[in-house]
Amino acid sequence: MRTANKTKRLMPRKLVVRTNPHSIAAEQYRTIRTNINFSIPDLTSKIILFTSASKEEGKSTTAANMAIVFAETGKRVLLIDADMRRPTLFRTFQLGNNTGLSNLLLGKGNLKHSVKASGIPNLDLLMSGQIPPNPAELLESDTLDELMEEMRGLYDYVLFDSPPILSVTDAKILANRCDGTVLVVNTGKSEKVSVEKARDSLATAKAFILGVVLNNYPLTSENYYYHNYNE
Incomplete structure (x- = not known):
């Protein structure tokens, strides 16, 4: 596990918890953090999956911001890009993607030397690595189970x-192995039938669904009132 680089890196707008930490959106991520901790209170190390029904619903943005708010509490956090088909984490944090999860699942390298410092205290990153021809088969291997156990020993949140x-x-495959799953839904874009199918798929995988995050939900006047009050 590497220590965070003290050099400040320019963070993209999507990392609102970092760029605008007192915003309503940032506070909502902290509320989700609290809800997750209440949902699985007995685990000292928590492994959580973020997914969505379809693409472009905001799951990667949600996962990245959640990783930051968990790290804000002083806990050790590892954020993993498990999308070995269309990786995005390396762009979000402006880092390379030559090595990562796929390499480890192929038995190349080790976890401690594969993680990257995010530039944020307590937060490490594991990129997806080079795109393999068989992502699903790699995730079904015993190597992933061994890797997850190693992660539990190094991090409070994965x-x-x-x-x-x-x-x-x-x-x-991942939902079946993680302690809990968060389903991200894009308000106004996601179709109800797709969300229901996603829920059923998670149930089939025997996933523990922690909850649903409604992304791009329209704010009410009450939200703005409390935002101004906190300021």
Whole structure:
């Protein structure tokens, strides 16, 4: 596990918890953090999956911001890009993607030397690595189980950002192995039938569904009142 680089890196706008920590959106991420901790209070190390029904619903943005708010509490956090088909984490944090999860699942390298410092205290990153021809088969291997146990010994929170659950089987495989799953839904864009299918897929995988995050939900006047009050 590497220590965070003290050099400040320019963070993209999507990391609102970092760029605008007192915003309403940032506070909502902290509320989700509290709800997750209440949902699985007995685990000293928590492995959580973030997925969605379809693409472009905000699951990667949600996972990244959640990783930051968990790290804010002083806990050791690892954020993993488990989308070995369309990785995005390396762009979010402006880092390389030559090595990562796929390499470890192929038995190349080790965890401690594969993680990258995010530039944020307590937060490490594991990129997806080079895109393999068989992501689902790699995730079903015993190597992933061994890797997850190693992660539990090093981190308080391990967050997996997976592909959409209705697109490929990767998310179902991970959901079965994680302590809890968060389903991200894009308000106004996600179709009800797709959300229901995603829920059913998670149930089939025997996933523990922690809850649903409604992304891009319209704010009410009460939200703005409390935002101004806190300021």
